[in-house]
Amino acid sequence: MPEPIIFAIPKGRILDEALPLLARVGIEPSAEFFDKKSRALVFGTNRPHISLIRVRAFDVATFVAHGAAQLGIVGSDVVDEFDYSELYAPVDLGIGHCRLSLAGPEGSAPPGANELGGESHIRVATKYPATTRRWFEAQGIQAECIKLNGAMEIAPKLGLASHIVDLVSTGRTLVENALAEQTIISEVSARLIVNRAAFKLRSAEVPALVEKFRQAVGDAAA
Numbered sequence: 001m002p003e004p005i006i007f008a009i010p011k012g013r014i015l016d017e018a019l020p021l022l023a024r025v026g027i028e029p030s031a032e033f034f035d036k037k038s039r040a041l042v043f044g045t046n047r048p049h050i051s052l053i054r055v056r057a058f059d060v061a062t063f064v065a066h067g068a069a070q071l072g073i074v075g076s077d078v079v080d081e082f083d084y085s086e087l088y089a090p091v092d093l094g095i096g097h098c099r100l101s102l103a104g105p106e107g108s109a110p111p112g113a114n115e116l117g118g119e120s121h122i123r124v125a126t127k128y129p130a131t132t133r134r135w136f137e138a139q140g141i142q143a144e145c146i147k148l149n150g151a152m153e154i155a156p157k158l159g160l161a162s163h164i165v166d167l168v169s170t171g172r173t174l175v176e177n178a179l180a181e182q183t184i185i186s187e188v189s190a191r192l193i194v195n196r197a198a199f200k201l202r203s204a205e206v207p208a209l210v211e212k213f214r215q216a217v218g219d220a221a222a
Protein backbone atom coordinates (compact mmCIF):
# COMPACT_ATOMS: atom_id res chain seq x y z
CA MET A 1 0.00 0.00 0.00
CA PRO A 2 1.51 3.40 -0.93
CA GLU A 3 1.54 6.17 1.69
CA PRO A 4 -1.61 8.31 1.34
CA ILE A 5 -1.40 11.67 -0.39
CA ILE A 6 -2.15 14.35 2.21
CA PHE A 7 -3.99 17.37 0.85
CA ALA A 8 -4.11 20.45 3.13
CA ILE A 9 -7.03 22.82 2.88
CA PRO A 10 -7.66 26.01 4.87
CA LYS A 11 -10.60 26.13 7.22
CA GLY A 12 -11.27 29.84 6.62
CA ARG A 13 -13.21 31.54 3.87
CA ILE A 14 -11.49 29.84 0.91
CA LEU A 15 -12.98 26.50 1.96
CA ASP A 16 -16.46 27.10 0.51
CA GLU A 17 -15.02 27.87 -2.92
CA ALA A 18 -12.39 25.13 -2.69
CA LEU A 19 -14.84 22.26 -2.13
CA PRO A 20 -16.59 22.53 -5.55
CA LEU A 21 -13.15 22.70 -7.17
CA LEU A 22 -12.03 19.57 -5.34
CA ALA A 23 -15.25 17.88 -6.50
CA ARG A 24 -14.41 18.81 -10.12
CA VAL A 25 -11.07 17.04 -9.82
CA GLY A 26 -12.87 14.02 -8.36
CA ILE A 27 -12.05 14.45 -4.65
CA GLU A 28 -15.05 14.30 -2.28
CA PRO A 29 -14.47 14.48 1.50
CA SER A 30 -16.03 11.81 3.73
CA ALA A 31 -19.28 12.60 5.60
CA GLU A 32 -17.29 13.23 8.81
CA PHE A 33 -15.72 16.31 7.20
CA PHE A 34 -19.15 18.00 7.19
CA ASP A 35 -20.08 16.91 10.72
CA LYS A 36 -19.79 20.11 12.80
CA LYS A 37 -19.52 18.12 16.01
CA SER A 38 -16.54 16.11 14.82
CA ARG A 39 -13.15 17.07 16.29
CA ALA A 40 -11.27 15.02 13.69
CA LEU A 41 -8.57 16.87 11.75
CA VAL A 42 -7.71 14.23 9.13
CA PHE A 43 -10.46 13.06 6.81
CA GLY A 44 -10.78 10.31 4.27
CA THR A 45 -12.13 10.98 0.79
CA ASN A 46 -13.81 8.96 -1.97
CA ARG A 47 -10.25 8.38 -3.26
CA PRO A 48 -8.71 5.65 -1.07
CA HIS A 49 -5.18 7.10 -1.27
CA ILE A 50 -6.08 10.76 -0.69
CA SER A 51 -6.72 12.23 2.78
CA LEU A 52 -7.57 15.82 3.64
CA ILE A 53 -6.32 17.88 6.57
CA ARG A 54 -8.21 21.04 7.48
CA VAL A 55 -5.86 23.58 9.08
CA ARG A 56 -5.41 27.35 9.44
CA ALA A 57 -4.49 29.17 6.22
CA PHE A 58 -0.88 29.96 7.22
CA ASP A 59 -0.38 26.40 8.42
CA VAL A 60 -1.37 24.98 5.00
CA ALA A 61 1.85 26.48 3.61
CA THR A 62 3.90 25.17 6.53
CA PHE A 63 2.60 21.58 6.23
CA VAL A 64 3.24 21.52 2.48
CA ALA A 65 6.65 23.25 2.62
CA HIS A 66 7.91 20.67 5.10
CA GLY A 67 6.48 17.74 3.14
CA ALA A 68 4.01 16.73 5.88
CA ALA A 69 1.32 17.33 3.23
CA GLN A 70 2.08 16.88 -0.47
CA LEU A 71 -0.45 19.39 -1.83
CA GLY A 72 -2.58 22.23 -0.53
CA ILE A 73 -4.77 25.19 -1.33
CA VAL A 74 -3.85 28.60 0.03
CA GLY A 75 -4.04 32.32 -0.82
CA SER A 76 -1.15 33.90 -2.74
CA ASP A 77 -0.90 36.31 0.23
CA VAL A 78 0.31 33.38 2.35
CA VAL A 79 2.63 31.97 -0.36
CA ASP A 80 4.30 35.40 -0.73
CA GLU A 81 4.65 35.93 2.99
CA PHE A 82 6.55 32.69 3.60
CA ASP A 83 8.56 32.55 0.39
CA TYR A 84 9.40 28.89 1.15
CA SER A 85 11.80 27.46 -1.45
CA GLU A 86 10.20 23.98 -1.16
CA LEU A 87 6.81 25.33 -2.24
CA TYR A 88 5.78 25.20 -5.85
CA ALA A 89 2.57 27.09 -6.72
CA PRO A 90 1.78 25.90 -10.25
CA VAL A 91 -1.95 26.72 -10.57
CA ASP A 92 -3.89 29.93 -9.93
CA LEU A 93 -7.25 28.50 -8.88
CA GLY A 94 -9.21 31.67 -9.65
CA ILE A 95 -10.96 31.67 -6.26
CA GLY A 96 -10.50 33.68 -3.05
CA HIS A 97 -10.00 36.97 -4.88
CA CYS A 98 -9.06 39.98 -2.78
CA ARG A 99 -6.08 42.34 -2.53
CA LEU A 100 -3.36 43.13 -0.04
CA SER A 101 -3.33 46.86 0.55
CA LEU A 102 -1.75 49.62 2.55
CA ALA A 103 -4.35 51.70 4.38
CA GLY A 104 -4.20 54.71 6.65
CA PRO A 105 -6.57 57.09 8.41
CA GLU A 106 -9.13 58.68 6.06
CA GLY A 107 -7.73 61.89 4.57
CA SER A 108 -4.10 61.14 5.49
CA ALA A 109 -1.34 61.14 2.86
CA PRO A 110 0.34 57.84 2.00
CA PRO A 111 3.73 57.44 3.76
CA GLY A 112 6.61 58.95 1.82
CA ALA A 113 4.25 60.82 -0.51
CA ASN A 114 5.68 64.14 0.59
CA GLU A 115 9.41 64.04 -0.22
CA LEU A 116 10.36 66.76 2.29
CA GLY A 117 7.96 66.10 5.10
CA GLY A 118 7.38 62.38 4.40
CA GLU A 119 8.43 59.90 7.03
CA SER A 120 11.39 57.61 6.36
CA HIS A 121 10.30 55.34 9.19
CA ILE A 122 6.75 54.26 9.90
CA ARG A 123 4.99 51.75 12.09
CA VAL A 124 2.62 49.32 10.37
CA ALA A 125 0.27 46.77 11.92
CA THR A 126 -0.07 43.65 9.79
CA LYS A 127 -0.43 39.90 9.63
CA TYR A 128 2.13 40.02 6.77
CA PRO A 129 5.39 41.46 8.23
CA ALA A 130 7.77 39.93 5.65
CA THR A 131 5.75 41.10 2.63
CA THR A 132 5.23 44.51 4.22
CA ARG A 133 8.91 45.01 5.07
CA ARG A 134 9.90 43.95 1.54
CA TRP A 135 7.42 46.31 -0.08
CA PHE A 136 8.42 49.31 2.03
CA GLU A 137 12.12 48.59 1.49
CA ALA A 138 11.52 48.83 -2.25
CA GLN A 139 9.98 52.29 -1.61
CA GLY A 140 13.03 53.37 0.42
CA ILE A 141 11.00 53.49 3.63
CA GLN A 142 11.93 51.62 6.77
CA ALA A 143 8.82 49.98 8.19
CA GLU A 144 8.57 48.73 11.73
CA CYS A 145 5.99 45.96 11.56
CA ILE A 146 3.78 45.02 14.46
CA LYS A 147 2.39 41.54 13.91
CA LEU A 148 -1.32 41.11 14.57
CA ASN A 149 -3.41 38.08 13.71
CA GLY A 150 -6.68 39.87 12.96
CA ALA A 151 -8.65 43.08 13.51
CA MET A 152 -5.72 45.15 12.19
CA GLU A 153 -8.18 47.93 11.41
CA ILE A 154 -8.38 49.12 15.02
CA ALA A 155 -4.60 49.64 15.37
CA PRO A 156 -4.35 53.22 13.94
CA LYS A 157 -7.21 54.53 16.07
CA LEU A 158 -5.57 53.21 19.24
CA GLY A 159 -2.12 54.52 18.31
CA LEU A 160 -0.54 51.10 17.90
CA ALA A 161 0.51 51.95 14.33
CA SER A 162 -0.01 54.74 11.83
CA HIS A 163 -0.90 52.38 8.96
CA ILE A 164 -2.04 48.84 8.32
CA VAL A 165 -1.33 46.31 5.58
CA ASP A 166 -4.26 43.93 5.28
CA LEU A 167 -6.57 42.12 2.90
CA VAL A 168 -9.34 44.13 1.31
CA SER A 169 -12.28 42.77 -0.59
CA THR A 170 -15.37 45.01 -0.53
CA GLY A 171 -13.54 47.73 1.43
CA ARG A 172 -16.31 47.77 4.04
CA THR A 173 -14.08 46.95 7.01
CA LEU A 174 -11.80 49.90 6.16
CA VAL A 175 -14.67 52.35 5.75
CA GLU A 176 -16.33 51.28 8.99
CA ASN A 177 -13.06 51.94 10.82
CA ALA A 178 -12.40 55.37 9.24
CA LEU A 179 -9.52 54.08 7.12
CA ALA A 180 -8.81 54.53 3.41
CA GLU A 181 -7.01 52.23 0.99
CA GLN A 182 -3.82 54.03 -0.16
CA THR A 183 -1.95 51.52 -2.34
CA ILE A 184 -2.58 48.01 -3.60
CA ILE A 185 0.49 45.92 -2.76
CA SER A 186 -0.70 42.77 -4.56
CA GLU A 187 -3.76 41.15 -6.09
CA VAL A 188 -4.55 37.93 -4.22
CA SER A 189 -6.13 34.65 -5.32
CA ALA A 190 -5.91 31.08 -4.08
CA ARG A 191 -3.18 28.80 -5.45
CA LEU A 192 -2.66 25.07 -5.62
CA ILE A 193 0.61 24.49 -3.78
CA VAL A 194 2.82 21.44 -4.05
CA ASN A 195 5.88 20.20 -2.17
CA ARG A 196 8.70 20.16 -4.76
CA ALA A 197 10.23 16.91 -3.49
CA ALA A 198 6.84 15.16 -3.51
CA PHE A 199 6.27 16.35 -7.09
CA LYS A 200 9.45 14.51 -8.14
CA LEU A 201 9.35 11.51 -5.80
CA ARG A 202 5.65 10.72 -6.24
CA SER A 203 5.69 11.24 -9.98
CA ALA A 204 2.97 8.67 -10.59
CA GLU A 205 0.40 10.61 -8.53
CA VAL A 206 1.24 14.25 -7.77
CA PRO A 207 1.88 15.65 -11.30
CA ALA A 208 -1.36 13.99 -12.52
CA LEU A 209 -3.32 15.70 -9.74
CA VAL A 210 -1.76 19.06 -10.61
CA GLU A 211 -2.79 18.53 -14.24
CA LYS A 212 -6.37 17.76 -13.15
CA PHE A 213 -6.55 21.04 -11.23
CA ARG A 214 -5.16 22.90 -14.24
CA GLN A 215 -7.87 21.37 -16.41
CA ALA A 216 -10.65 22.01 -13.87
CA VAL A 217 -9.68 25.70 -13.63
CA GLY A 218 -9.41 25.97 -17.44
CA ASP A 219 -12.84 24.34 -17.88
CA ALA A 220 -14.39 26.72 -15.35
CA ALA A 221 -12.86 29.75 -17.10
CA ALA A 222 -13.95 28.60 -20.60
Ligand SMILES: Nc1ncnc2c1ncn2[C@@H]1O[C@H](COP(=O)(O)OP(=O)(O)OP(=O)(O)O)[C@@H](O)[C@H]1O
Pocket (backbone or CB within 6 Å): 010, 011, 012, 013, 014, 056, 057, 058, 074, 075, 076, 077, 078, 096, 097, 098, 149, 167, 168, 169, 170, 188, 189, 190
Ligand atom coordinates in the same frame (compact mmCIF):
# COMPACT_ATOMS: atom_id res chain seq x y z
N1 LIG B 1 -12.08 39.61 2.63
C1 LIG B 1 -11.60 38.62 1.90
N2 LIG B 1 -12.10 38.38 0.70
C2 LIG B 1 -11.64 37.36 -0.05
N3 LIG B 1 -10.66 36.52 0.33
C3 LIG B 1 -10.15 36.72 1.51
C4 LIG B 1 -10.59 37.76 2.36
N4 LIG B 1 -9.92 37.69 3.49
C5 LIG B 1 -9.09 36.65 3.33
N5 LIG B 1 -9.19 36.07 2.15
C6 LIG B 1 -8.43 34.91 1.63
O1 LIG B 1 -8.75 33.82 2.47
C7 LIG B 1 -7.59 33.38 3.16
C8 LIG B 1 -7.98 32.95 4.54
O2 LIG B 1 -8.53 34.04 5.18
P1 LIG B 1 -9.52 33.89 6.41
O3 LIG B 1 -9.81 35.29 6.85
O4 LIG B 1 -10.62 32.98 6.15
O5 LIG B 1 -8.65 33.13 7.41
P2 LIG B 1 -8.04 33.72 8.67
O6 LIG B 1 -9.14 34.14 9.58
O7 LIG B 1 -7.02 34.74 8.26
O8 LIG B 1 -7.34 32.42 9.12
P3 LIG B 1 -6.82 32.09 10.52
O9 LIG B 1 -8.02 31.54 11.23
O10 LIG B 1 -5.78 31.09 10.20
O11 LIG B 1 -6.28 33.37 11.11
C9 LIG B 1 -6.61 34.54 3.12
O12 LIG B 1 -5.27 34.09 3.22
C10 LIG B 1 -6.92 35.15 1.76
O13 LIG B 1 -6.19 34.48 0.72
Ligand SMILES: O=P(O)(O)OC[C@H]1O[C@H](OP(=O)(O)OP(=O)(O)O)[C@H](O)[C@@H]1O
Pocket (backbone or CB within 6 Å): 013, 149, 150, 151, 152, 166, 167, 168, 169, 170, 171, 172, 173, 174
Ligand atom coordinates in the same frame (compact mmCIF):
# COMPACT_ATOMS: atom_id res chain seq x y z
O1 LIG C 1 -12.88 44.52 2.48
P1 LIG C 1 -13.78 43.61 3.27
O2 LIG C 1 -14.79 42.91 2.41
O3 LIG C 1 -14.41 44.30 4.44
O4 LIG C 1 -12.87 42.40 3.83
C1 LIG C 1 -11.68 42.66 4.52
C2 LIG C 1 -11.62 41.93 5.82
O5 LIG C 1 -11.66 40.51 5.59
C3 LIG C 1 -10.56 39.91 6.27
O6 LIG C 1 -10.86 39.66 7.60
P2 LIG C 1 -11.75 38.44 8.09
O7 LIG C 1 -13.19 38.77 7.92
O8 LIG C 1 -11.31 37.18 7.44
O9 LIG C 1 -11.43 38.41 9.63
P3 LIG C 1 -10.06 38.37 10.42
O10 LIG C 1 -9.77 39.81 10.79
O11 LIG C 1 -10.36 37.52 11.58
O12 LIG C 1 -9.00 37.77 9.54
C4 LIG C 1 -9.49 40.99 6.26
O13 LIG C 1 -8.53 40.76 7.26
C5 LIG C 1 -10.29 42.26 6.49
O14 LIG C 1 -10.47 42.55 7.85
